[in-house]
Amino acid sequence: MESENTGALAGIKVVELGQLIAGPFCGQLLGDMGADVIKVEPPGAGDPMRQWGNGDHKVWFDVIGRNKRSVTANLRVAEGQDLVRRLLAGADIMIENFKPGTVEKWGLGPDALHAINPRLIVVRMSGYGQTGPYSSRAGFGGIGEAMGGWRAIVGDPDRPPSRMGVSIGDTLCATYGAMGALAALRARELSGKGQVVDSALYESVLQVMESLVPEYDVSGIVRQRSGSILPGIAPSNVYRCSDGEYMIGGNGDAIFARLAEAMGQPELASDPRYATHSARGTNQTELDALINQWTSTLTVDELEALMIAHSVPAGRIYTGKEMLADPHFAAREAIVAVPHPVHGQVRMQAPVPKLSATPSSIRRPAPRFPGEHNAEVYGERLGLDAAALARLAEAGIV
Numbered sequence: 001m002e003s004e005n006t007g008a009l010a011g012i013k014v015v016e017l018g019q020l021i022a023g024p025f026c027g028q029l030l031g032d033m034g035a036d037v038i039k040v041e042p043p044g045a046g047d048p049m050r051q052w053g054n055g056d057h058k059v060w061f062d063v064i065g066r067n068k069r070s071v072t073a074n075l076r077v078a079e080g081q082d083l084v085r086r087l088l089a090g091a092d093i094m095i096e097n098f099k100p101g102t103v104e105k106w107g108l109g110p111d112a113l114h115a116i117n118p119r120l121i122v123v124r125m126s127g128y129g130q131t132g133p134y135s136s137r138a139g140f141g142g143i144g145e146a147m148g149g150w151r152a153i154v155g156d157p158d159r160p161p162s163r164m165g166v167s168i169g170d171t172l173c174a175t176y177g178a179m180g181a182l183a184a185l186r187a188r189e190l191s192g193k194g195q196v197v198d199s200a201l202y203e204s205v206l207q208v209m210e211s212l213v214p215e216y217d218v219s220g221i222v223r224q225r226s227g228s229i230l231p232g233i234a235p236s237n238v239y240r241c242s243d244g245e246y247m248i249g250g251n252g253d254a255i256f257a258r259l260a261e262a263m264g265q266p267e268l269a270s271d272p273r274y275a276t277h278s279a280r281g282t283n284q285t286e287l288d289a290l291i292n293q294w295t296s297t298l299t300v301d302e303l304e305a306l307m308i309a310h311s312v313p314a315g316r317i318y319t320g321k322e323m324l325a326d327p328h329f330a331a332r333e334a335i336v337a338v339p340h341p342v343h344g345q346v347r348m349q350a351p352v353p354k355l356s357a358t359p360s361s362i363r364r365p366a367p368r369f370p371g372e373h374n375a376e377v378y379g380e381r382l383g384l385d386a387a388a389l390a391r392l393a394e395a396g397i398v
Contacts, residue, residue, distance in 0.1 A: 007034020008358040012185070015040060015087050016068065016095045017075070017108070019047045021141065021170035022125040022177070022201070023097035024064045029178040030093065031067030032351035032360045038091075038377055039068040039367065040084055043398060046070070046370030063348045065366030066338065071378060072371035072398045079397045081106050086382050089116050092194075093181050097125040097173075100135045110196050120194040121184040123177045129200035139201055141169035148205025149212050156227040172204040229288070232281035235259070237288050238317065239295040239303075246295065246303050249313040253277065262310040263294050338365050374398055 012035040016027035024039070024047065031037040041047050053060035071087075074080035085108060088094055094113065096103050103109050110122045124130055127139015128147075145151050145168065146161070155162030180197035188194055206213075215221040230236045235250040250259035253276065257269035268274050268290075273283045280287055295303055300316060307314035316322060324347060329335050332354075337345040351360035367373065378384040378398075392398040 003361060003363045005034050005361070005363055006358055007032070007360050008355060010034040010358075012036065012093065013091045014038065014093045014095065015084065015091045017084070017103070018095050018097040018125065020049055020052075020097070021064070021167050022174045023095050024049060025171050025174035026095050026097075026123060026125065026177040026181075027068060028064050028066060029175065030095075030181065032362065034358070034360065035067075035093070037068040038087060038373075038381075039065065039070045040073050040075070040087075041070055041370040043072040043074055043370065043393075043396060046072070050370075057343070059343075059346055059348075062338065062340065062346050062366045066348075066362050067364055068367060069364075069373035069377055070367035070370055071374050074397050075106050075108070077397065078107075079392070079395070081108060083378070083382070083392075083397070084108060085113070085116070087377075088113055088120060090381060091117070091120060092185070093121045093123060095123045095125075095177070099138060100124075100126050100130050114194065118193050119188060121181055121188065121197065122194065123181050123197040123199065125173050125177050125199045125201070127201045129203065130196075130198045141167045141173070141201060144169040144173065144201025145205050147202040149209045150205045153212070153223050153225055155225045157225045159225075161225065169201050169205050172208065173199050173201045176204045176207065229284065232278075232284070234280040234284040234287050235291055237291075239288075239292050241295050241298055241300045241303055244300045245317050246300050247315050247317060248291070248295075248307065250291075251277070251280065255312060256280065258310040259291075259312045262306045262312060263291070265294075336362060338362055340365060341368055371398060 009030060012030070014027060014030050014035045014037040016023060016037055016039045018024055018027065019041075027037045027039065039047070045051075047061070047065075049064055050061045051058060073083045075084065088108070104112075113120050113122065126135070127144055128134040128137060142151070142163065145164075148169070150164070150168065151161040154164060177197055177199035180199060184195050184197055212223050215223060228238050233251050235248060235256070238245050238247050248259070250256050253269075256274065257266070260266050260268040272279060274280050274287055298306075304314065304316065318326070323329050323335060333350055335347050336350045337347050340346045351362065354360075374389055375386065378389060384392075389398065
């Protein structure tokens with residue numbers, strides 16, 4: 001594949017020690033933006049993400065491993081640690097998402113690395129952060145979502161807390177880690193020195209909890225699970241059609257008036273029960289039932305045509321099937337085809353956001369196997385020849 005690198009981070013060297021989701025997703029984000037990402041995997045099976053996903057053919061790694069080269073190194077032995085230390089001596093960013101204290105045991109902690117490379121930016125992702133009384137606890141994304149407030153408010157009120165459906169805690173943590181890395185690169189331009197980016201799962205979730213904490217602090221309000229509605233904001237829900245479901249966001253006085261016109265019931269906009277934002281919020285359940293009664297007489301196509309004609313924010317409930325067939329996705333190249341040695345190609349989400357002058361891209365598919373680029377990277381970066389690599393492989397180091 002190997003297309004031209006036009007990304008904003010072209011020339012930035014990243015070494016990714018992470019595995020599973022948070023660390024590799026951070027590496028994916030930086031790689032999409034043009035960074036040269038070297039993924040370090042344990043010899044043998046490699047990153048467990050290679051085995052994750054649904055279906056007979058696991059393709060999750062094809063997304064999270066794109067734009068990376070894979071090398072293997074046994075980080076539990078001194079010679080493997082030394083290989084990675086030498087890679088990091090010439091790197092700009094290191095990514096890791098191990099339990100706090102782990103990389104220090106391997107001689108790869110920030111203090112040790114800054115002694116040989118003061119410009120290195122170390123991005124650390126963990127459940128609870130690098131400090132504090134919980135820092136030594138094991139933590140996965142779901143635990144961070146629970147502690148950060150997400151799980152308590154997701155789902156129907158008469159049922160236990162629900163999972164969102166994707167690993168949002170991990171990807172938020174990774175996104176804030178990548179954001180921190182970009183800020184640290186800018187700071188390094190001024191100071192000449194690298195620093196540590198400490199991204200905690202629970203704090204990353206907490207960051208997007210809107211007014212949840214101050215609502216409790218000021219008013220004693222504990223936000224509850226509310227299912228598909230936005231409490232007090234109406235109408236904003238998924239409504240039944242004769243052949244499916246459809247999302248309508250008709251809140252806002254002017255928007256609701258247009259929705260009422262589309263319904264053939266313009267009088268609703270002046271009805272005291274629905275005329276104002278607060279009135280619609282108070283009568284949310286009744287209003288949703290009224291709209292559902294109307295939408296159930298229409299097909300999704302018929303309802304969508306009315307919403308477009310009356311400029312009411314609305315949209316279909318998409319799955320992968322609809323995304324791959326949608327002309328807007330195609331026009332914006334929101335989904336791209338990436339070459340694959342088994343499937344010919346795999347279609348997946350394109351990098352975002354879109355930059356006009358330095359666009360991100362997918363320049364290479366995910367590594368087919370752990371250590372695919374051992375000869376290339378260790379030769380290029382460390383000057384190791386085939387004989388040296390053969391000895392390391394025989395000893396279980398790579």
